[in-house]
Amino acid sequence: MATRDRPEYDRLLTAIRDIRHERGLTQREVANRLGTYQEWINRSETGERRLDAVELYDIARALDVDLAEILRRAGLIGRHRQHPG
Template identity: 40%
Template sequence: MSKIWDPKRQQLRQYLKQLRDESGLTQGKLAEKLNKPQSYVSKYESGERNLDFVETIEICEACGAYNIETLVNIVSDK
């Protein structure tokens, strides 16, 4: 199984997409806030691109409110 499709990465992508949707942002509007092309958002949401920790936090901050505990729970082995 490819690393991008492991359950934790899938959950993280779903969480980030949910954050974007709940913030009322399109992929294009979020990309503008991040100073990135729309394809950047599309690729990480679809699993074509991995994100590092800093990028993940930047996305969360651009979407507004997020729960750091949720992020930790997604990636932890608890």
């Protein structure tokens, strides 16, 4: 069962996937950078497992992007912030 229970989290996962695709990276390549398995990346990107703050930071580093950029793209900070409700 997916842990995605809020639209904000869906947008966060979409931002991560989009950035990975833009950088031309596979899930396996990101997993190798993190020292983990491709399945872990897949489960994280699909919401099957919920990312904690440190894991999110590590993914940002593996994607060579500022964590703030992921949050901006997800509409969680900055000008384009989307308010719940």
